[in-house]
Amino acid sequence: MxxxxxxxxxxxxxxxxxxxxxxxxxxxxxxxxxxxxxxxQYNPNEETLLDRDKDLTAKNIAKISQLPVSDTTRFILMGDSQRWYDECEEFVRSANQQRDISFVLHAGDISDFGLTQEFKWVNEIMTRLKYPYVTVIGNHDIVANGSATYRKMFGPLNYSFAFGHDRFVFVNTNSREYAFDGSVPDIAWLKAQLANNPAHLNTIVVGHVPPFDADFDKNLEKPYTETLAGAPNVKFTLYGHQHRFYEGQFYDDGVNYHLTTSMGARGYMVVSTWKGGYSVERVNF
Amino acid sequence: MKKYLLLVLLLVGIRGMAQEVGLRPRRAWYLPDHLKLQFAGNIGFLSGGPGYVSRNKTLETDLLFGFLPQKYGGDALVTTTLKTTYSPWRIGLRDSYYIRPFSIGAYMSYTFGPQFDTKWPSYYPAGYYWWATAIRPGAYIGGKAGRNVVLNNRRRSFELYYELGTYDLLIISYVQNKSFLKLNDIVSLSLGVKFGFD
Structure with a gap:
């Protein structure tokens, strides 16, 4: 008591x-x-993503497929946003001023260190675009856990989709990251993609490392370029990586190679395609 | 003046005696001075391990073993970390509670896995990538609160600490992108407990 x-x-x-x-x-x-x-934060290389940051490639292709189709498709090619976030924000402001753009292609090196945090930052910036965007994987995006994060956040490293009169084929060309083991780029996959074109759509192959770069497998350079040249609907192909605008018909085979510059160099390309032709315009911001 | 000095010496003496009374002698020098368990901080979901403290109790050095389960990290990662924390000030409170209001420290972590390198393989030209993916140096500031206790006739201490930290790759990203990145984009919080064998 x-x-x-x-x-x-x-x-x-x-x-x-x-x-x-x-x-x-x-x-x-x-x-x-x-x-x-x-x-x-538990580790720099953790791969923690919110659901809204997962499967972005499929989600953005779904958005693109809802867009109206006209005779000419206009899209933006940009790339190498790695550790150039301020510049990438300026790119978005510039890109949003363009007329009649359907979507944006990111030519790879989204991140610099392959960190999930970096992918999230770039996605945060790119979602401020008025347009959906899709990506191809760059060599920096493969570093450490980068390629695993890329798979979760964006999707497969090789994929394709069709829009209007065009087919876009995205291929991992970062051979050095795989010790030049002959597996990258996947030539067999590329051949199958290019062969499977019953509607004879223009086919635009997009990669990060161009085949004439030292980071591209020397043993696969010829098979790769011959595969592109052998496909009747491939007129031009798009890359990033070298941080400079560069273009030419480097293999005298009727295929034009176009490289876009980096965000650090404050440039991107506006590409217009129509049945039987295309044009490329360089933009500095 | 002499009187005061005598008083001080006397008090110190009493305090010293009080510490000795009924307590075991000091442990062997090589035994760790404390154990820590930490949540988050880029060295694991949970990390823990032994550490040593300087004689004046301001400098702690710990070896922590961290684990990040796949459930929380998307990938299961094992990390070892060497960290040193300097906490210059101690404020004593009632009932043998105390706070160390400010700490500053640095760490070096190593994450295991075939996808991480300390030295880039030979198929890369020298300097192709300038950083090592397995080793991450970082730094933090923080603070802690603790209490000295006697358990089973032994002097012990419990401390709770927090740290706000970042690491090299985020710092360089921030420095070059001060418009897009804010400090809170690169700083993350960790919480920990320390059990000291004083």
């Missing part, structure tokens, strides 16, 4: 003491956790 009489006030006092700080603490924690989903 006496014991409870002594203990009860103490417990009540303790309860009162705890109530307010506890409320404050839980409110504070709730605020911290909701205001910033990156508050706690």
């Amino acid at each position: 006496r014991v409870t009489r002594i203990i009860h006030p103490i417990i009540n006092k303790l309860k009162n003491m705890l109530r307010w700080p506890r409320l404050g603490l839980s409110l504070g924690l709730a605020f911290l956790l909701t205001s910033c989903d990156d508050l706690f």
Whole structure:
């Protein structure tokens, strides 16, 4: 009896003491956790993504397929956003001023260190575009856990989709990241993609490393360029990687190679295609 | 003046005696001074391990073994970390509670896995990528609160700490993109407990 009489006030006092700080603490924690989903980081190479940041390639292709088709398709080719976030934001402002653009192609090196955090930052910037965007994987995107994150966040490393009169074929050309083991680029896959074109759509192959670059497997350069030249609907092909505008018919085989520059060099390309022709315009911002 | 000095010496003496009374002698020098368990901080979901503290208790050096389960990281990652924390000020409170309001420290972590390199393979030209993917140096500031206790006739201490940290690759990203990136984009929080065998 006496014991409870002594203990009860103490417990009540303790309860009162705890109530307010506890409320404050839980409110504070709730605020911290909701205001910033990156508050706690477990490893630079973790691959944690919110659902809204997953399968972006499929989601963006779905958006593109809803777009109206006209005789001429206009799209933007940009690339190498690696550690140039401020410049990439300026790119978005410039790209949003363009007329009649259907979508944006990112030519790879989305990230610099292959970190999930970097992919998220670039996606945050690119979602401010008025247009959907799709990507091809760059060599920097393969570093560390980069290619695993790319798969989760964007999707397959080799893929294709059709829009209007065009087919876009995205191929991983970053041979050096695979120790030049002969597997990259996947020539067999590319051949199958180019052969499977019953509607005779213009076919535009997009890669990061161009075949004449030292990072492209020397043993696969000829098979690759001959595969492109052998496909009747391939008139031009698009790349990034060298951080400069560059173009030419380098293999005298009727296929034009176009390289877009980096975000750091503040440039991108506007490409227009129609049945039987295309044009490329360089833009500096 | 002499009187005061005498008083101080006396007090120190009493304090020293009080510390010795009924307590076991100091442990062997090579035994760790404390164990830590940490949540987050880019060295694992949970990491833990032993550490040593300088004689004046301001400098702690820890060897932590961290694990990130696939459930929380998308990939299961094992990391070892060497970290050193300097907490220059101690404020004593009632009931042998105390706070160390400010800490600053640095760490070097190593994450295991065939996809991570300390030295890039020979098929890359020298300097092709300038950073090592397995090793991450980082830095943090923080603070802690603790209490000295006597458990089973042994002097022990419990501490709770927090750290706000970042690492080299994020720092360089921030420095070059101050318009897009804010400090909170590169800083993350970690929380930990320390059990000290003083």
